[in-house]
Structures are given as structure tokens and as C-alpha cells.
Amino acid sequence: MKINRIITTIMVLLQREKITGKELAEKLNVSLRTIYRDIQVIEGAGIPIITYQGSAGGISILKNYKISKGLFTKEDVIVLLKGLNLLSSPVLKESENLRTLEKIKSFLSEQELDEVTNNLNQLIVDLSPWFSKQNIDNKISIIRLALKEQMLLSFDYFSVRNKQASRLIEPYKLIFKEKEWYLQAFCLTKNDFRVFKLSKMSNIRKTNTKFIKQTTPEAFSLFQADMKKKIFKIKLLIDESLLERILDFCDEKDIQKLNGQQYLVDFNFIDDDYSYGILLSLGHKCICLEPEHIRQKLIERAEKLVKSYEETVNPFMSN
Numbered sequence: 001m002k003i004n005r006i007i008t009t010i011m012v013l014l015q016r017e018k019i020t021g022k023e024l025a026e027k028l029n030v031s032l033r034t035i036y037r038d039i040q041v042i043e044g045a046g047i048p049i050i051t052y053q054g055s056a057g058g059i060s061i062l063k064n065y066k067i068s069k070g071l072f073t074k075e076d077v078i079v080l081l082k083g084l085n086l087l088s089s090p091v092l093k094e095s096e097n098l099r100t101l102e103k104i105k106s107f108l109s110e111q112e113l114d115e116v117t118n119n120l121n122q123l124i125v126d127l128s129p130w131f132s133k134q135n136i137d138n139k140i141s142i143i144r145l146a147l148k149e150q151m152l153l154s155f156d157y158f159s160v161r162n163k164q165a166s167r168l169i170e171p172y173k174l175i176f177k178e179k180e181w182y183l184q185a186f187c188l189t190k191n192d193f194r195v196f197k198l199s200k201m202s203n204i205r206k207t208n209t210k211f212i213k214q215t216t217p218e219a220f221s222l223f224q225a226d227m228k229k230k231i232f233k234i235k236l237l238i239d240e241s242l243l244e245r246i247l248d249f250c251d252e253k254d255i256q257k258l259n260g261q262q263y264l265v266d267f268n269f270i271d272d273d274y275s276y277g278i279l280l281s282l283g284h285k286c287i288c289l290e291p292e293h294i295r296q297k298l299i300e301r302a303e304k305l306v307k308s309y310e311e312t313v314n315p316f317m318s319n
Contacts, residue, residue, distance in 0.1 A: 005030065006038050010047065010061075018058040136181060139198050143183060146171050146206045150213065153185070155204040157196060164202075169194070170211045175219055184219045195219050227270065234294050236265040239285035246286075249278065269294065276301055 005028055012019060012027070021039075025032045039059060043049050048062035146153045154168050169185035176182075181198040193216065238246055240261050247255075254266040269275050271294070279286060279298060288295045 006041060009035070009038055010042060013042075013049075013059065013061045016060070018052065018060040020058045024059070136198065139201060139204055140174065140181070142204045142206055143171055143174060143198075147174070149206075150210055152188075152207040152209045152211055153204060154207060155201045157202075158200040165189075167196075168207075169196075170214070172213070172216045173219065177220070182219070184216060186214060193217055195223070230270045230272075231268050232270075233266050234269045234291060235289045236267050236279075237287045237289050238263050238265055238282070242282055242285050245282065264289075271297075280305075 008028060009024060012024065021032050021035045025035045028035070039049055039051075050060050050062055052058050052060070143153065145151075152168060153171050154166065156164050157167050158164055166189075168188045169183075170188070171183060171185045173184040174181065175184060175195070183196045183198060183201070185194060185196060186192070187194040236246075237258075240263065243255075243263065246263075246265055246267075250265060250267060256264040258264055276298065279288065280301060288298055
């Protein structure tokens with residue numbers, strides 16, 4: 001858009017001592033004629049522009065102009081660059097990332113760019129999944145388009161009881177929390193706000209029906225309040241080899257060393273399938289010591305698992 005281009009040009013001129021029209025045109029991916037027209041608009045807005053002729057020529061803003069060049073300090077630009085450099089995610093496409101990076105870099109001199117280049121790669125946060133990236137990318141692309149155009153979305157959703165149901169929603173926010181992508185939306189099927197997990201959504205389709213935005217509540221407030229009521233501590237005895245995995249779920253303060261091989265763990269637990277699944281995934285090197293009713297439920301689940309293996313004939317095994 002023209003207004004965005006003109007604002008970008010002003011910011012570049014505020015940060016650079018002098019820049020040629022050709023360089024500006026290349027940075028903004030427009031013609032030299034467009035740049036000169038934009039400069040006329042900027043001058044018409046009362047910003048004093050000076051042009052220099054010859055081989056050392058270029059365009060600049062009058063040095064003593066009242067707008068402070070501190071609009072973006074070097075530190076501000078470094079923060080912006082690091083922020084973009086940190087986030088590798090399906091939400092920000094690589095082409096968008098690179099284009100924005102180049103625009104922000106234009107605020108720095110060559111000397112300042114050299115100062116920050118070395119530390120940009122010292123910390124990386126990669127939000128893309130290890131597997132099934134293409135599937136997540138496709139879902140997010142459709143959702144982004146619906147968010148931008150303010151259109152209803154339809155999709156099939158797997159419920160808690162593994163039943164698939166069709167949903168029609170007003171999409172509001174894409175959220176990345178812990179290890180999962182979520183979509184906050186107003187569900188027309190349930191006539192209420194809901195948070196949907198992208199991994200459980202399938203056959204996502206953007207409709208041609210526009211909706212009027214509503215005020216959105218805090219996405220996870222009810223869920224978090226409910227979970228706090230359900231969480232309680234259980235005591236685990238784990239082998240040293242499980243330390244790395246258990247730290248995914250516990251703070252160091254909840255882990256106490258017994259000897260060279262074993263540790264006691266105060267583990268936050270909810271009496272549901274997900275939490276039992278976590279404990280069973282740790283195998284025989286993790287034992288629940290207390291409370292007794294959780295021990296018994298784990299034993300029952302383990303016995304059912306063994307029984308299912310004993311009773312199931314593998315159809316792929318030859319006689």
C-alpha cells in the first residue's frame with residue numbers, strides 16, 4: 001500500500017544520513033519514478049527533503065528537522081531483528097520473514113549492522129513441529145486467510161469421546177501454547193466461545209460468509225481454573241535415566257536425590273487418561289509410591305495392557 005511505503009521511506013530517511021533513489025527503489029521493490037513521486041508527497045506533508053546531485057548524491061532529511069531520529073533507536077531495531085530471527089513458525093512464512101527483515105535492517109547503518117549480525121543467531125526458537133509440518137502449514141494457511149477476510153470456517157472435529165462432529169465457527173485467534181497450536185473461536189454449533197486444538201481439526205474449509213466480530217474472552221481462563229481444582233501431588237520413585245524426561249513435567253525443586261541411581265519426585269497429577277498415559281510411558285523405571293488409589297489404577301491399566309497383548313493374535317505373523 002502507498003501509505004505504508006511512504007511511512008517506510010520516511011523511517012529510512014530518518015535513520016540514514018543519505019540514500020540514493022535507486023537504493024530506495026530496490027529496497028521497496030518499486031520503480032525510481034515511484035520513489036520520486038513519494039518524495040514529493042513527503043515534501044508536501046511538510047518534511048524538509050534535501051537532494052544531492054552527482055556521483056555522491058542522494059536524498060536526505062534536513063539534519064535539524066524537529067522529528068527525532070530516535071523514533072527507532074539502534075537498540076529498538078536490534079530487538080525487532082532478534083524477534084523476527086527467533087520465530088520460525090508456520091504463521092510467518094519465510095518470504096514474509098525475509099522481506100520484513102530487510103525493511104527493518106534498512107534502519108541501521110552498515111557499521112551498526114555488523115555489530116548485531118554476530119549475535120542474531122545466538123538464540124533460536126523454532127515453533128515448527130518435528131513431524132507433519134506440511135499438514136499444520138496447510139491448516140494454518142486456511143485459518144489465516146479466514147482471519148484476514150473475517151469469514152466463517154467449517155471443519156470436522158474429534159471430541160473427547162473420539163466422536164467426529166462438524167463445526168461452523170467465527171475464527172478469532174491462533175494460539176501456540178506449550179507444544180500445540182489452538183484456535184480460539186465462537187462456535188455457532190454450540191453458541192459459545194471455544195478453543196479448538198488444530199491437531200483434532202480436519203477438512204477445514206473457508207466459507208464465503210462474513211461475520212461481525214465479537215469481544216473475545218480470555219482463551220484458557222476457564223480451562224486453567226478447572227485444572228487448578230483437579231491438580232494434586234503424587235510421589236514417584238524414578239531411575240536416574242528418567243531425569244531428562246521428568247524435567248519436561250516438573251521443576252527441579254520437586255525432585256529429590258535419594259542415592260546415585262534413584263530420585264523422589266513430587267509430581268503434579270490429574271486423574272485422567274492423559275496423566276496416566278504420561279506415567280505409563282515412563283515404563284518400569286517409574287513407580288508411583290503414593291497415594292495408594294493411583295498406584296492401584298496404574299496396576300489395573302498395566303494389567304489390561306498385558307492382557308490385550310496376550311489375547312490379540314497378530315494377523316501379520318506367519319504360522
